[in-house]
Amino acid sequence: NLKINLQIIFKKLRSKGKLSNEDIKNSLREIRVTLLEADVNYKIAKEIVDKVAEEAKKQNIVESLTPAEQIITILYNEIKNILGDASPINIEPNKRNLVMLAGLQGSGKTTTAAKLAKFLKEQGKRPLLIPFDFKRPAAMEQLIALAKNNNLEVFEEMTGNPILVLKKALAYMENNQFNVGLIDSAGRKEIDTETMEELRTVANTFTINETLLVLDSTIGQGALKIAEGFEQYIPLTGGIFTKYDSSAKGGSILSFRYVTGKPVKFIGVGEKIDDLEIFHPERVVSKIVG
Amino acid sequence: KKIFEKNDSNSIENIEEFMLENNFGVEFAENFIEKIREERVTDKNIEETLKESIKNILDNTDPKIHFANSIPAVFLFVGTNGTGKTTSIAKLAHLYKNQGKKVMLVAGDTFRAAASKQLEIWATKLNIPIVMQKEGSDPGAVVFDGLNSAVSKNIDILLIDSAGRVETKKNLLKELQKIERVIEKKIGRKPDETLLVLDAYTGQNGLAQIEIFSSMVNISGIILTKIDGSSSGGIIIPIVQKYGIPVKFICTGENIEDIEQFNTEAFIKMLSG
Ligand SMILES: Nc1nc2c(ncn2[C@@H]2O[C@H](COP(=O)(O)OP(=O)(O)OP(=O)(O)O)[C@@H](O)[C@H]2O)c(=O)[nH]1
Ligand SMILES: Nc1nc2c(ncn2[C@@H]2O[C@H](COP(=O)(O)OP(=O)(O)OP(=O)(O)O)[C@@H](O)[C@H]2O)c(=O)[nH]1
Ligand SMILES: [Mg+2]
Ligand SMILES: [Mg+2]
Numbered sequence: 001n002l003k004i005n006l007q008i009i010f011k012k013l014r015s016k017g018k019l020s021n022e023d024i025k026n027s028l029r030e031i032r033v034t035l036l037e038a039d040v041n042y043k044i045a046k047e048i049v050d051k052v053a054e055e056a057k058k059q060n061i062v063e064s065l066t067p068a069e070q071i072i073t074i075l076y077n078e079i080k081n082i083l084g085d086a087s088p089i090n091i092e093p094n095k096r097n098l099v100m101l102a103g104l105q106g107s108g109k110t111t112t113a114a115k116l117a118k119f120l121k122e123q124g125k126r127p128l129l130i131p132f133d134f135k136r137p138a139a140m141e142q143l144i145a146l147a148k149n150n151n152l153e154v155f156e157e158m159t160g161n162p163i164l165v166l167k168k169a170l171a172y173m174e175n176n177q178f179n180v181g182l183i184d185s186a187g188r189k190e191i192d193t194e195t196m197e198e199l200r201t202v203a204n205t206f207t208i209n210e211t212l213l214v215l216d217s218t219i220g221q222g223a224l225k226i227a228e229g230f231e232q233y234i235p236l237t238g239g240i241f242t243k244y245d246s247s248a249k250g251g252s253i254l255s256f257r258y259v260t261g262k263p264v265k266f267i268g269v270g271e272k273i274d275d276l277e278i279f280h281p282e283r284v285v286s287k288i289v290g
Numbered sequence: 291k292k293i294f295e296k297n298d299s300n301s302i303e304n305i306e307e308f309m310l311e312n313n314f315g316v317e318f319a320e321n322f323i324e325k326i327r328e329e330r331v332t333d334k335n336i337e338e339t340l341k342e343s344i345k346n347i348l349d350n351t352d353p354k355i356h357f358a359n360s361i362p363a364v365f366l367f368v369g370t371n372g373t374g375k376t377t378s379i380a381k382l383a384h385l386y387k388n389q390g391k392k393v394m395l396v397a398g399d400t401f402r403a404a405a406s407k408q409l410e411i412w413a414t415k416l417n418i419p420i421v422m423q424k425e426g427s428d429p430g431a432v433v434f435d436g437l438n439s440a441v442s443k444n445i446d447i448l449l450i451d452s453a454g455r456v457e458t459k460k461n462l463l464k465e466l467q468k469i470e471r472v473i474e475k476k477i478g479r480k481p482d483e484t485l486l487v488l489d490a491y492t493g494q495n496g497l498a499q500i501e502i503f504s505s506m507v508n509i510s511g512i513i514l515t516k517i518d519g520s521s522s523g524g525i526i527i528p529i530v531q532k533y534g535i536p537v538k539f540i541c542t543g544e545n546i547e548d549i550e551q552f553n554t555e556a557f558i559k560m561l562s563g
Contacts, residue, residue, distance in 0.1 A: 105519075
């Protein structure tokens with residue numbers, strides 16, 4: 001627990017009345033360890049610690065009567081600055097909006113697509129789930145089952161090439177008054193140029209309102225490269241972090257924010273259709289810092 | 291990131307960055323740095339020392355699969371959601387079938403949408419039998435069915451799929467214990483292998499996964515998946531060091547042939563770029 005560890009470091013202060021540089025160094029080291037253990041990328045952790053050191057100096061922390069609390073507040077603010085705020089799904093009225101979900105294999109795209117459809121439906125939108133994974137065994141069956149089990153509409157035609165399928169889906173949306181098409185794409189690696197080019201082609205062929213990167217909260221240091229890699233091929237408009245109900249501390253969220261600057265829109269907190277929460281920076285900070 | 295990518299003027303800083311970037315964790319990194327300071331390792335020997343440490347950790351475990359003297363050999367696949375359990379089962383089934391073994395699959399994930407269907411498609415492609423029940427059935431019941439069928443059909447190897455689950459869900463871990471008990475009751479011993487399928491991109495949460503899963507069921511080995519991605523799977527280093535559980539297989543892609551027996555030298559080679 002960071003707070004307890006900092007209080008231990010600063011306990012000796014009582015007898016001296018003022019913190020030494022050694023005390024400050026130890027507290028910064030403690031913060032660095034906390035961030036690294038929370039899967040914050042080591043480059044970002046270094047930057048956060050430097051900023052905390054700078055701000056602590058500005059606030060004359062050596063003379064503080066409550067240095068542990070004060071340094072934690074500084075740390076919280078630094079992390080919150082990186083996290084930014086929640087942001088709604090950008091849906092324009094009176095048009096066929098497209099929302100595309102992309103990400104690594106197994107990150108939770110298909111499940112999240114269904115969760116988003118329910119969320120949007122409850123907001124009065126008319127969502128249509130569009131399966132867009134032509135490779136994984138039973139990928140379409142999975143999305144169709146999720147739709148049927150939860151009273152959601154799904155486009156069930158997947159014959160022809162991917163671009164043709166989307167054109168047909170858009171026509172279907174037009175004829176049936178759907179205003180949001182949720183494209184559930186196949187899992188892919190950001191380092192696989194062929195599949196990333198396929199994604200770029202879709203992004204360039206159609207007007208996509210939201211392109212959301214779906215990331216697994218259990219990802220470690222690699223999150224930085226992954227977010228960067230996806231950003232190079234498609235214009236991301238936001239991120240969704242899944243499996244947040246695990247004990248993962250979610251430091252990878254900072255990597256996504258740092259590299260893309262785009263908002264984290266939702267957090268997946270379970271396998272059920274309602275297990276989708278709107279991003280709350282305070283909740284994320286406390287999980288990272290413990 | 292390759293070990294020798296930066297200039298060697300600050301080798302300790304470089305090796306620390308290497309360890310952190312590859313998810314070895316801050317505890318492992320600090321211990322290693324303390325070691326090279328105590329042993330007064332010179333800059334040009336730091337990388338070799340790390341490779342040696344890694345080799346010792348990995349070679350201290352036995353990556354071989356253990357078959358009992360009776361058939362069917364029973365392998366249970368467990369792990370967090372989306373790590374590659376179902377796909378890994380198909381790959382191992384293919385591997386063993388090519389070795390002339392009679393393989394059968396059990397669709398033990400009765401929870402997730404189209405989970406059984408996904409494994410059924412693999413069974414059909416491989417032309418091997420599969421036991422499944424409808425979605426929502428009790429997983430213990432499907433496993434029991436599978437065991438009976440495997441015994442009556444003289445199956446050599448029975449591969450059992452289970453639903454993904456996060457380590458924070460105690461009730462789901464208890465469900466796994468129940469599945470282990472069903473198997474033990476039927477064949478008179480625990481599963482020959484209970485393999486935790488671990489995603490190579492995983493960070494420090496990998497340690498929690500191993501810690502908690504192995505506290506509830508006997509984990510005999512790890513299958514490391516998605517090593518073909520941009521992550522080295524370095525989290526296995528602190529895991530193997532701390533828990534002594536061997537990595538038995540490594541998966542390198544989405545196709546049926548993309549699996550190999552774990553090999554320390556090959557892994558270290560991949561790690562050091
Ligand atoms: N615990 C938990 N599990 C989740 C969450 N989101 C998704 N899952 C599970 O993660 C696994 C993978 O989810 P999918 O939706 O199939 O992932 P995907 O990204 O579509 O996978 P691919 O299409 O193969 O790339 C499933 O078992 C889901 O139930 C979440 O927020 N929490
Ligand atoms: N690139 C790559 N993808 C993999 C590998 N193993 C599995 N996958 C992909 O990861 C995704 C999830 O695989 P599954 O086998 O469904 O994972 P799972 O653990 O059974 O998932 P749940 O049952 O939902 O918990 C699929 O898209 C697979 O094709 C691998 O070694 N490399
Ligand atoms: Mg999917
Ligand atoms: Mg599965």
